[in-house]
Amino acid sequence: MSLLHDSIQEKKFDVRMLDKNLVRNVVSDKDVKSHLEQLPDDAENADYINIEEIEQSK
Numbered sequence: 001m002s003l004l005h006d007s008i009q010e011k012k013f014d015v016r017m018l019d020k021n022l023v024r025n026v027v028s029d030k031d032v033k034s035h036l037e038q039l040p041d042d043a044e045n046a047d048y049i050n051i052e053e054i055e056q057s058k
Contacts, residue, residue, distance in 0.1 A: 011017055012027055013035045021027045027035075 012021060013032065018027070018032065022029070022032070
């Protein structure tokens with residue numbers, strides 16, 4: 001496959017392109033759901049912040 005085609009395929013589920021791809025029928029709701037289910041759960045790597053603490057420290 002061409003480099004352009006590969007690049008487009010990589011960005012098919014990109015948040016910035018997803019709405020357009022859904023409207024243009026590049027992907028379906030079912031495709032999006034399947035893609036999201038395959039993503040790893042990185043919750044243990046998340047950094048949680050408390051906005052109230054940030055406001056108080058100003």
